[in-house]
Every structure is written in C-alpha cells, then in structure tokens.
Amino acid sequence: MTTTSATSSTSATSKLVSALGGGSGIDTASLAEQLAAAQFASRLDQLSARGDKLTTQISAASTLKSMITTLASSFGDRVRTGDLAVNPQIANSAVATVTKGALTGSGTSSLEVTSLAKGQTLTTPSYAAGSTATVGSGTLTLRFGTISGTAFTADAARAQVDITVAQGATLDDVASAINAKGAGVTAYVATGTSGAQLVLKGGDGAANAFVLEAAEDPLDPGLADLAWTPAAGTARLKTAASDAAYVLDGVARTSVTNTITDAAPGLTLKLTGTNVGNPTTISFSDPASAIQTAMGDLVSALNEMMSELNKDTDPTSGTLNNDAGTRALRRSLSSLALTKVMPSAAAGDPSTLSDLGLKTNRDGTFALDTTRLSATLAASPTGAAAMFTTGLFGVYATLDKTARAVASSTDSSSLGGSVARMTTLQSALAAQRADLQTKQEDLRTKLVSRYAALDSRLSNSKSTLSFLQAQVAAWNAKSN
Structure with a gap:
C-alpha cells in the first residue's frame, strides 16, 4: 500500500509539473514571432506576388518602349549622315x-x-608714337554707299554713323569707339614698320562701301588726318568692297x-x-542603294520588335496580354506602312512607307517589297530621297512621332502611361507591405510582452510546485 501510494503521488507530481510547463524550455520570443508572422503571412505573400508581377510587367513594357525609341533615334542618326538624301x-x-x-x-x-564678294579695307596714316598716339578730337562720321573710281554714291536708306572722339583720345580709343557703334565696320590698331595705324573693315558686298569724314575741334586739331574719300586717292584703300x-x-x-x-x-x-x-x-549623288539598305534594316528592326510584342501579348503566357498601352503600340505598328509620311507630296511622288516597299503581313510582321521599292526609286528618285530628311515630315519624323506617342507618360492609353500607372501601383503596394510589416512587428512586440508576463507567473508556479514536491517527499518519508 505504501509503495503504491508513493508511486501514485510521484505520478501526480510529474503530471502537475508537466501541466505547469516545468522544465519545458519554451522560447516565448520565437513563439511570438511565429504567431505574428502567421497572422500576416497570407496578405504579405499576396502583396509580394502582385509586386513581382508588376516588376515583370514594367520590365517588359520598358523594353518595348526602349526598342521603338532606339529605332527612331538610330534612324535619325542614319538620316543625319546624309547618305539617304540627294546631296x-x-x-x-x-x-x-x-x-x-x-x-x-x-x-x-x-x-x-x-x-x-569682299568687304572694304581702309587704313589711316601711320603714327610713329604707336597705338597710344593722340589723334585730336571732334567727330568722325561713317557714310555708306557704293564707290566707283573716285566717286562715292551714298545710300539714302542707311543713316550715317557719328563717332565722338574726346580730347586726348588715342588710336586705341578711336578703334574702341568705332567698334562700340556696331554699325558694320570694325576697327583695330595694327603696328607696322612705319608705326601704328587704324585698320577699318566693312561688310562684304559693293553696297557696303564707306567713307570716313571728320569734323575736328579747331583747338585740338589732327582728327582730319583720319578722314578719307575716294577722291583722296586709293593709297589707303587696301581692298574695295565688291559683290x-x-x-x-x-x-x-x-x-x-x-x-x-x-x-x-x-x-x-x-x-x-x-x-x-x-x-x-x-x-x-544617287542614294538608291543606301535607301534600299536602310529599308531592309528598318524591316528587320520592326520584326524584332514585333517578336517581342507577340511574346508579351500571348493570350495565355503574355506578361502584357491585357495592357492598353501595348495594344496601342500594336495598332500603331499595324498602320505604319500606310501612314502618309509626306502629306504634301506632289502627284506621282511617294508619300507612304508602303511606296518604299514596307509591307505588313497577315500575322503582323513586316516584309520588304523590293520590286515596289525599286519601281519607286526609278520613277521618283528625288521624291524618295526627300522622305529621308530631319524635317517635319518623312520617315524619321513619322518614327519619331510614333516613339514619342508610345513613350508619353501623360497618356494613359500609351505604353509610357502603362509604365507610369504600374510604377505608381508598385509604390502603393510597397507602402501597403511596409504598413503590414509594421503591424506585424507591433503584434510580435505585444505577444512577447504577454508571454513574458505568463513566463513570470509560470516561474512563480514552479516555485510553489517545488515547495509541494518537498512536502510530498517529506510525507512519503514519514510513511516509510
């Protein structure tokens, strides 16, 4: 009986210890983290999946946008080299x-x-004292017109230009005063073997000839030495103005x-x-061969783009199979061959890319009709070459316009608009994910706090259990 009673008591004690978690070594921090994670795992996984899909879609749309932009830019570079035009x-x-x-x-x-065509070049007498030599004071006047022999005919439509020369002015000062007028005559001081002298240069053309008159101050003479008219001779006229x-x-x-x-x-x-x-x-030049090569390269580039587009819009596996911007790009490409790229082309001159041999196949891919291209180049070589310019119209302008429309981020129906919309959505998902992660962390913190309190109470219960175990052991010892 005693043995049986002791065994039963020991078993009860073990059960009590087990029930109270004694010696179980529970990691409450880890448990809190796992429970908090489990609470938000489903919603976080959904956001991650949507974010990953958007990343893939943005990448695919950006690739298509880059392809059409690169095509337009490269074609523009090709046009600017000039080998596609008649030069x-x-x-x-x-x-x-x-x-x-x-x-x-x-x-x-x-x-x-x-x-x-030449401009008039006129010099003044030389001054041995150099560019700082004083020339007197008063007013110099430039008159414009034509010179024939010793005769000067003034141009009534052009006003005379008066240059004030202050007392003590040097050759350098006079040159600066003339240049400051901006009248079409420039001046500088040249120092030669006989000294310094002014050199005056006019604009090209016979109508830009000029004479230089002087009204000097009687109290400070010398300015009249700079004056010149053709009647004074041609010694100072180094170059006559001519057409x-x-x-x-x-x-x-x-x-x-x-x-x-x-x-x-x-x-x-x-x-x-x-x-x-x-x-x-x-x-x-005859750009026919270069145009044929360029059109072949254009067809290849367009087909490369169509291959990427077909992959992205595949009904079952396409990343962008339901994207409005991608559909808009397909529509633009499908109508490219028949788009009028030269709206003002004369009758009989080529005006569309189909006139240059671009052909759209039933599956949306492109081909080059070399027979039609050759016929166009033979019938209207200048008209065909005129389509390859950097102006408002032409092949490049059409490709550039298409690329700009596709890349526009303000147009919700464009590929650029799709990228902008998906990028905004991706940012919103990231914000939602960050918010859920904050809530998850808040929950984990609360659970850790609660379990810490529970662990404290459990620790107190263990102390009570230890006391009871000691009492039971004492009772058993007395019974024996």
Missing part, C-alpha cells in the same frame, strides 16, 4: 563648297566663279555675299575661290 558634289572643291538646300536637286550644273560674280548653268549672276542659299533648287553655294575660264561641275 550635291563639286568636282573642284577649291572653288566652292556645296550643300543641300531646302529642296532636292538633280542632274548636273556648271559653275564658274569670276570674283568673290561675288559667278556663272551657274550659263547664267551670269552676282551676290553680295559668298554664301548663296538660293543658287538653284537643292543647292547652296559657299564660294571660296575663282576659276575664270575653267568651269567646274556640280552633280547630285
């Missing part, structure tokens, strides 16, 4: 440089330059400057030398 070329580059004008030229032209003279396509012409922007359709001249009696030839 003038001159056989004798010492006579002139030739550039393409607003229009497109063709055929060949002959050019003979008999004289270049350029040239013969283009057999027609004699003149120009007040050496840069002639309206020489002929598609042709701008900058005269640099003369070739009297030995005309040179100006011709225009």
